[in-house]
Amino acid sequence: MGSMTARTHDLAAFTGLTLVLVYWTVPVMTLATAMAVFGANFLGALFPDLDNSTAQIWEQVRGGRIIGKIIPPLIGGHRYITHSMVGLALAGWLLRLGLDFLGKIILVDMALVWWGFMLGMISHLIADSLTREGVMWLFPFPWRIGFPPFKHLRIKTGGLIEKAVVFPGLILVNVYLVASNYHALWALVQTWVAKPY
Numbered sequence: 001m002g003s004m005t006a007r008t009h010d011l012a013a014f015t016g017l018t019l020v021l022v023y024w025t026v027p028v029m030t031l032a033t034a035m036a037v038f039g040a041n042f043l044g045a046l047f048p049d050l051d052n053s054t055a056q057i058w059e060q061v062r063g064g065r066i067i068g069k070i071i072p073p074l075i076g077g078h079r080y081i082t083h084s085m086v087g088l089a090l091a092g093w094l095l096r097l098g099l100d101f102l103g104k105i106i107l108v109d110m111a112l113v114w115w116g117f118m119l120g121m122i123s124h125l126i127a128d129s130l131t132r133e134g135v136m137w138l139f140p141f142p143w144r145i146g147f148p149p150f151k152h153l154r155i156k157t158g159g160l161i162e163k164a165v166v167f168p169g170l171i172l173v174n175v176y177l178v179a180s181n182y183h184a185l186w187a188l189v190q191t192w193v194a195k196p197y
Helices: 006-023 031-051 064-074 085-102 110-129 160-180 182-194
Strands: none
Touching (some): 006 031, 006 182, 031 064, 031 110, 031 182, 085 110, 160 182
């Protein structure tokens, strides 16, 4: 069972982050925090695929190919706990503990970093819900939930619709959001430059 491609997950996570930056009041943050938020968003987009031995996230870690063969069977395989609300809550809780510790030694707003990661992870689960395999949102219950509810109307992983419609569509959404909110986003970027740390 596949997952949407890593680049689609990355772009979906970035789109979610862009929506938040455009439509919600975002606290003023330093450049260091902004960079950490974007990095956390990228990691969050890949995190649910820890349960897949061939996932891109394992290529980002030294020794990941070996570790990637050990961990997925221990957590049930692909699209189980890491693709559920239980996994989302557990990851959020563990990440909060780790970031609270790091926040004592690194001058970055860890609450915003946490939100960046969680947005990435949520976008991953939503994107995978659009595929034929669906997602076990209600783990440990074995129901795979997808949108739309009829499997034959959903996207084939890595198929033509994902490559020719979903990915370009996400690019267009980002272009629209940036172009239509250019002044607000530019003002936000200027605060990062004015207050790097």
